[in-house]
Amino acid sequence: MKPKVAIHSITGCAGCQLTIYFLQDHLLDLLSKIDLVAAPMIQSKNSKGPYDICFLEGSVSSEEDLEKAKEYREKSTVLIAFGTCAAFGNMQSSLKYHPKKKDIPKKIYKNVDHLKIVESTRLCDHIDIDYTIPGCPPDKNEVFKFIKDLLLEKKPSLTTNPVCYYCTLNENNCLIEQGVPCLGPITNGGCKALCPTNNHGCTGCRGPIDDMNYTAQKALLKRIGVSEEVFIQKVQKFAPKRFDELIKRF
């Protein structure tokens, strides 16, 4: 029997599920090996479950999001926090750390007191997660390999090495040494160092590695002129809460 697969989303940009629909050459082949029972973005008939595998993108940003996340969890054997919104909360969850966060709700509620504003949070703050595929968007090759492994009933392996590891393998010149701010030393490298390979500093879209050296990273960027204020803006972009948790360990 083909596994029943669902691709669901809560608040986000829909870019993560597009990485699956954009598998292009592999798409039809992949779809012939699964039973895509729910994918509201691209089909009208969608099963309410149960699902063998459920990809869930987006962050919990409304009461309805939370209900849906819990419902999908209950109905799925394997649930994947798919992409950086689901895994780390992404930009929308950084509002909590915004220096003007106190002004924002006041100004907002003046106009829109009918809306129940919910602080954007990660899936793992509410439900159990079986696998996390970070990335904004996730890396296509990693996603494809992950799905293949699941279908073959192999335990999928996801990268835990930092971006620097892949920069070395790619024989890139270090950007920090050239004065370009880069979060490669502390960021998960499942992208195989995509940005630095294209001459752009890593901005941390896959979230921090668990054993990051925050102090050393800060010192490195300070040396090339990145102020404390801007450094905080950089690390709070994609995975603010995860950074918060890891920094507390120091």
Place this chain on the structure above:
Amino acid sequence: MSKIKLNHICKIEGHANLELEIEGNTIKKCHLEAAEGARFFEGIIIGKKYDEITEIVSRICGICSVGHTVTSLKTIETAFGINVTRQTEVLRELLTMGERIRSHATHLYFLCLPDYTGHSSAIEMASKYKKEITRALNLIKTGNKLVEIIGGREMHPFTSVVGGFTRSISGEEKNKLLTMLKQASLDAAKTYELFSKIVYPSFERYRENISLKQFDGFPLLEGTIISDKGVSLQPDKYQEFLKESFNIYSTSKFALREGKEFMVGALPRVNNNFKLLSGNCERLIKKSRIRFPSKNPFHNLIAQSLELVHWIEHAIDLLSRTEFFNEVPVEFKPKKCKGIAATEVPRGILYHHYEFDNKGFVTKSNIITPTVQNLKTMEKDIKEFVPSLLHKKKEEIILDIEKLIRAYDPCFSCSTHFLNVNWKRS
């Protein structure tokens, strides 16, 4: 009184609900509501440094992340008075064309076509309509390849930065793109033939067509804001004619002009600029029965298929005429200033507006996406369209309403990120 409630309309970008109340032959209530949680992008970028914000606002939307990226960069560059090189302009135009191709192809084949063949999805169509689905995948792949090669990846491109690009493209990459685009130009022509032959509901209603007008061609990344009612304004005056308002039932806002609804997107672009479409488009239109300007919102699909033909042809021309070199981004100094840019993205005009302090940190921001501008028109269309359907079965009525909503190619991820407009402008 009968009520129709469509919770989580399928095959659109983002989440939306529709609530309809019908009494006799009249529509008592028609609420199209965004069901996304609020993400407050315009609030998040306040206080951020100029080179941090493009990456943030790109995340408003996956499928039109190029649109947000390029518009954001143009806004920052306008503010600081940065003149980028012609090569940078060309690369950004190509990026935008790539996105136009993949976005239109995805919308036409994956979100709309199944409605007209009686299928639940394009996947379900694949066995019977293999040719069409293969064509769709090829068009999407071509658009995505353009974005990936130039922008670094298919979604949320990163190589385009304030003042230029972090890398150029190689001769080998250019040739690869040209080969793909040439194949795709055949697919695009067949797409027009397919979508111009579909029998759409014969629903016509005049709505003001608003688009950009570029002096040297079909509008893409710059130009004057024009309408078929005689508007002609520079983008930095957008607040003079666009008013945004809230509705209590939605996390999205509405934009109105002089209290009235209007339309943006492929159909208004073609309605206002059809004489500037490429020669191939002209030939294809002549061969078909379709004429522009059109008042039928379903013809937005035909307009999108024409844009596929036009932009693929244009991308081939632009790529083959340009030699690419390695360049470094233009240098500049941040200053206290304001920048506004308007571009044509797949779903219509996108406005970004930022203000900076003297160190280049954002003090104010405003973003108006195409779907926000189209929401009221969609509601009005539904109100006028539904009475003509009332003799049908409920399921058929719902499908027809969904077809109409999808024809607009709404993006609710995009439309839901604000709620802070008064605060920004205080």
